[in-house]
Amino acid sequence: MTTSPRPTPPQDAQARRDIQPVICYPNETLPTVDLPAIRTARAKAPHLETVIAPPREAATFHVPAGGYFRITSVDGPQVGDLNLWNAHDLSERFYSGKTRALHGTHLTTGERMWSSFPHLRPMATIIEDTLDWYGMDAFGGSVHDVIGTRCDPYTHYLLSQSQYHHCCHSNLTRAMADATGLPLHEAEVHVHDVLNVFMCTGFTRDTGQYFMKASPVRPGDYLEFFAEIDLLGALSACPGGDCSAEHSSDVAACYPLQVDVYGAVPPEGWSEPPRNGYDRTHGRDS
Numbered sequence: 001m002t003t004s005p006r007p008t009p010p011q012d013a014q015a016r017r018d019i020q021p022v023i024c025y026p027n028e029t030l031p032t033v034d035l036p037a038i039r040t041a042r043a044k045a046p047h048l049e050t051v052i053a054p055p056r057e058a059a060t061f062h063v064p065a066g067g068y069f070r071i072t073s074v075d076g077p078q079v080g081d082l083n084l085w086n087a088h089d090l091s092e093r094f095y096s097g098k099t100r101a102l103h104g105t106h107l108t109t110g111e112r113m114w115s116s117f118p119h120l121r122p123m124a125t126i127i128e129d130t131l132d133w134y135g136m137d138a139f140g141g142s143v144h145d146v147i148g149t150r151c152d153p154y155t156h157y158l159l160s161q162s163q164y165h166h167c168c169h170s171n172l173t174r175a176m177a178d179a180t181g182l183p184l185h186e187a188e189v190h191v192h193d194v195l196n197v198f199m200c201t202g203f204t205r206d207t208g209q210y211f212m213k214a215s216p217v218r219p220g221d222y223l224e225f226f227a228e229i230d231l232l233g234a235l236s237a238c239p240g241g242d243c244s245a246e247h248s249s250d251v252a253a254c255y256p257l258q259v260d261v262y263g264a265v266p267p268e269g270w271s272e273p274p275r276n277g278y279d280r281t282h283g284r285d286s
């Protein structure tokens with residue numbers, strides 16, 4: 001929001017604006033994803049369990065490295081907020097910002113969820129996305145973003161001075177506390193920026209503000225992942241429902257989300273990705 005008058009533009013203002021952008025992180029050198037091989041292996045993977053995230057609640061699940069998980073819309077249009085951790089080391093968790101820098105604002109088939117520093121390696125690879133057809137709409141909106149953070153009670157309080165306890169941040173916090181046995185406030189610090197599953201979002205062209213619109217998801221749509229490492233996952237069924245109107249309240253129609261976990265049957269020749277190869281000396285000898 002600009003409240004003071006803008007400075008007078010320099011004479012070459014338009015010339016500066018007209019400079020062509022360059023991609024910050026050309027991603028052609030990222031390790032390739034062999035989707036046909038992964039899908040062939042997936043067809044042989046046994047179903048291990050089904051977990052339901054109830055409306056305005058979250059659920060956790062474990063996926064072995066080389067296994068798979070599928071998030072499905074069941075009873076009605078619903079978006080979900082997904083967190084991932086290394087099941088053996090909670091300090092390695094999904095890094096939304098770097099994933100955005102590498103792949104763009106929204107994820108789809110063949111793209112990956114990358115982990116935090118100093119690990120920075122693939123945690124999960126998207127292998128099926130039934131909403132892949134949506135693409136980018138006329139408003140600049142698309143599905144499965146890594147630009148929103150998660151709805152949370154702190155921002156809600158900041159903007160409305162009221163208490164609400166079923167934002168995705170709180171749902172994920174309670175689920176993490178239950179899954180790990182950690183006290184609530186210790187579990188909370190492990191909750192991080194999410195992959196917004198099924199959510200349709202973008203930035204307004206005029207003000208650059210984060211927007212959401214009714215998700216195109218319908219019951220039966222799903223997003224499926226290949227687990228690159230042993231994962232602990234948590235999925236919140238957002239209180240915003242399909243996020244067509246508002247979140248951080250009990251107003252929207254809300255539905256459950258289903259997670260199905262499949263066993264470790266990786267493609268032939270696959271091995272768990274190593275932690276990042278940077279030597280971590282940061283330019284110092286000792």
Ligand SMILES: [Zn+2]
Nearest residue numbers: 151168238239
């Ligand atoms: Zn939410």
